[in-house]
Amino acid sequence: MKRLVVLGGGESGVGTAILGQKKGYEVFVSDFGAIKQHYKDVLTQYTIPWEDNQHTEALILNADVVMKSPGIPDKAPIVKKLVEKGIPVISEIEFAYPYTDAITIGITGSNGKTTTTMLTYHLLKEGGLNVGLGGNIGKSFAWQVAEENYDCYVLELSSFQLDGIVHYKPHIAIITNISPDHLDRYEYKYENYIASKFRITMNQTEDDYLIYDNDDEAISQWLQNNKINAKPIPFSVTKVLKNGAYLNDKTMEININQEEFMMETAQISLEGKHNLKNAMAATSVAQLMRIRKQTIRESLSNFQGVEHRLEKVLKIQNVQYINDSKATNVNATYFALESMTTPTVWIVGGVDKGNDYTELMALVHEKVKAIICLGVENKKIIDAFGNVVDMMVEVDNMRDAVNTAKHIAEKGDTVLLSPACASFDLFENYEDRGRQFKDAVRNL
Structure with a gap:
């Protein structure tokens, strides 16, 4: 029996532990801080052994695979020891991915990713798809893979989650934008952080799609210097694009695979230029997923926005x-x-x-x-x-x-x-x- 050690007893950790147990792993959860009572109760209910306020090395360094919560930095002593021993340390997304046949839509970026994720989920759900929402928000992806049966998932992915992937690939990836953030976790090197975001597309093939902000300097530069396999779908509010999404005076226009979609920007519920870009990205996904145009229009005009975001x-x-x-x-x-x-x-x-x-x-x-x-x-x-x-x-x-x-x-x-x-x-x-x-x- 393979041993799975989960570092971090929060939402992603507990979800991974449940999925791991279901798939026949011997599971142990260890948190250097305190585990919330709610999660302790869940682990006890599933008879999954756990510890908190410590890392007992003897119970961790014998793992076959380790899932590290995104909040734990690579420079944490226990993580360094695992890497030295050659034990794979992966993210929840990487662990759960092989256990589902669902299509995943992965969304990353420095800003706008929660709004874009919620809006994409809203468009697909209103369009009648059997869709789950996870990653950085809501219920953990692994937990849903263990207990639900969705046809597709919309996942908000932070750079920390992407750092821990090896084989994971979304069918549709979105990079909303890139600006300096979390540089404390990337040796204060902006290029390391940019590279981390682009891991979202590293395993994609020509059957997959990468939707990205064509006005973003960091993104454009990276794409000039690196090759991607996915079909590119850019969006812009400054230039007209043959293929992708753009602003034509006061109309949002989207051309993907010879399919056209148009909507007056005044009818979109979210305000501000940055939200127009979020709407372009989400609508591009809805187009690729064949949601009816009328449904997309209605959903864009009734979307409520995200708590704590303007x-x-x-x-x-x-x-x-x-x-x-x-x-x-x-x-x-x-x-x-x-x-x-x-x-x-x-x-x-x-x-x-x-x-x-x-x-x-x-x-x-x-x-x-x-x-x-x-x-x-x-x-x-x-x-x-x-x-x-x-x-x-x-x-x-x-x-x-x-x-x-x-x-x-x-x-x-x-x-x-x-x-x-x-x-x-x-x-x-x-x-x-x-x-x-x-x-x-x-x-x-």
Whole structure:
């Protein structure tokens, strides 16, 4: 019997453990931190042995294969020891992939991947397909492969998940865009991070498709220097494309395999240029999956958006409060600021992942009247924007941030939480940060 060791007792870890057990592996789950009670109960119910707050080497280094949760860096001591011993360390996606015949649609990118994943799932589901949603969101892919029977999956894939693949290939891959993020995990080398994203297409054949942003510099450069096997389907908001998706004045046009689709951009529920690109990518998938055009149109006009991504919370005394907690890097915040149409009180800060704030300068100049720093270490933000805005305040909790914003904001302004940073100094994760923001706004 082969031994599967799962590092990390979260959603992907527990899902992998269940699938592994079902496929006849001897399974052990080990988490260096605490495993949540809910997951402990599930593991106990399946009689899968586990440990937390430690890694017992004797129980780990005898594995035939190890599934590492995406949150664990390659430089973790236990991972280094496994690699030294030549034990394969893979991601949940790689482990689960051989056990399903379903078509998978893999979506990656620095920003927009959750919105594009949710929108693609929405289009396919509304189109009547038997479709699952997983990867970085929702229920773990492995868990669904173990217990469900979907014909296709829409998977949001982070670069960390792609780092752990060997044979996995999506039938349709999407790269929404690439901008510097998580460089702390890539030796601070942007090219390593870019290469990591392009692993999504490395096993694809000419029967598969790669949908990508044709306006993106990093993507275009990589494609010039590297060969792909998949059929390319580009999208652009700046140029007309013979094959792919583009903007023709106020109409989104898509030409794929001699099939044409057109829709007025005003009828698409998501706002902003970046969301038009997300819509182009998702619609390209729907076209390839033969969803009826009328269904695509209806679905694009009734899609509700994603929580914590430019989510309108409340309007109080004619001040609009917007939760963009999911903006964990500078590029995401760029899109948020770009879409602001009123003077903005900007709540920013958290754990900096090697951010360069210079690209925000012009937008901050033009749109931001005050900055509220919400983080343990705000020096970089203060240095960058101290001379650009009239007012800068430091706070150390969400309630103070929202109350301060209320005092500064005037009628017609917007209060925007768009941190451009990770959340781990003051919050559990970006969802916790977003929920605390919404609670504080509702309590004003």
